[in-house]
Amino acid sequence: MNVLEIVSIAAAAVAVSFGAIGPALAEGRAVAAAMDAIARQPEAAATLSRTLFVGLAMIETMAIYCLVVALLVLFANPFIH
Amino acid sequence: MIRSPLVTTTLFYIGPVPISETVAVTWGLMAGLALASFLATRSLTLSPSRTQTVLELVVGAIEDQIRATIRVAPGPYVPMIGTLFLFILTANWSSLIPGIEPPTAHIETDAALGLIVFLAIIYFGIRARGLRGYLKTFAEPSIVMVPLNVVETFTRTFSLIVRLFGNIMSAVFVIGIILSLAGLLVPIPLMALDLLVGAIQAYIFAVLAIVFIGSGVSEGSRRTSTERT
Numbered sequence: 001m002n003v004l005e006i007v008s009i010a011a012a013a014v015a016v017s018f019g020a021i022g023p024a025l026a027e028g029r030a031v032a033a034a035m036d037a038i039a040r041q042p043e044a045a046a047t048l049s050r051t052l053f054v055g056l057a058m059i060e061t062m063a064i065y066c067l068v069v070a071l072l073v074l075f076a077n078p079f080i081h
Numbered sequence: 082m083i084r085s086p087l088v089t090t091t092l093f094y095i096g097p098v099p100i101s102e103t104v105a106v107t108w109g110l111m112a113g114l115a116l117a118s119f120l121a122t123r124s125l126t127l128s129p130s131r132t133q134t135v136l137e138l139v140v141g142a143i144e145d146q147i148r149a150t151i152r153v154a155p156g157p158y159v160p161m162i163g164t165l166f167l168f169i170l171t172a173n174w175s176s177l178i179p180g181i182e183p184p185t186a187h188i189e190t191d192a193a194l195g196l197i198v199f200l201a202i203i204y205f206g207i208r209a210r211g212l213r214g215y216l217k218t219f220a221e222p223s224i225v226m227v228p229l230n231v232v233e234t235f236t237r238t239f240s241l242i243v244r245l246f247g248n249i250m251s252a253v254f255v256i257g258i259i260l261s262l263a264g265l266l267v268p269i270p271l272m273a274l275d276l277l278v279g280a281i282q283a284y285i286f287a288v289l290a291i292v293f294i295g296s297g298v299s300e301g302s303r304r305t306s307t308e309r310t
Contacts, residue, residue, distance in 0.1 A: 075088075
């Protein structure tokens with residue numbers, strides 16, 4: 001195992017761990033706001049939950065990008081042959 | 082050792098064309114869905130039987146979702162969105178059959194689905210507004226936004242692809258890792274989670290597809306924050 005592989009594994013771990021922080025906080029805020037809105041207006045729950053799902057998917061994409069970058073670094077690294 | 086999720090295994094060759102496992106599973110799903118649809122819609126009557134009532138319920142639910150999301154008549158979009166949803170759902174849930182890896186866990190299938198949505202956005206946009214009207218939507222708030230809107234057209238399709246791929250592939254991956262650690266009964270809760278993720282991702286893919294199509298079709302003043310990625 002050379003230095004490049006060790007650095008790659010560390011980089012993948014760092015990418016996923018730090019990339020998950022932002023989306024996690026953001027999803028928490030989004031769900032909290034949606035819960036608040038549903039509590040105030042239960043009759044709008046259907047519209048709110050659909051918008052919430054779409055919004056969560058958008059936020060989650062950031063974490064998924066980090067995951068894909070980590071996978072590229074691990075499995076399709078152009079510098080390791 | 083777990084295989085890389087980015088490589089596909091070749092099953093057999095038809096002439097010079099390699100047929101991968103993903104393609105074979107996709108064909109199987111397509112044949113199954115087509116056969117099921119043919120058998121289910123073969124004898125439609127005015128006084129519906131039990132099967133027909135269920136089918137009408139499903140189609141009606143899809144129509145209601147489309148109408149609620151983009152507020153235009155759902156007629157032209159139901160076949161495409163419904164097919165996308167059903168195919169992705171069955172593809173995600175095909176991991177329940179032992180030995181079958183869901184085709185959506187490989188980026189090629191997701192890229193094909195994303196390409197369908199990308200072309201559908203352009204097609205429905207041009208059909209609803211004409212070529213000039215569609216091109217005008219790129220300069221919508223002001224002419225300065227043109228490069229941003231052009232980039233957005235590609236990035237939102239790309240994020241659609243990567244989202245489906247990342248979610249399904251990571252679910253398969255996690256189950257693989259758990260299986261290699263503890264074989265019996267332990268992966269079952271995670272497989273239940275996998276089912277939930279599969280259903281949600283199929284729903285989100287369909288909803289986002291219709292939101293993107295709707296942003297090109299309906300009035301420009303109705304652009305909401307969910308349309309941007």
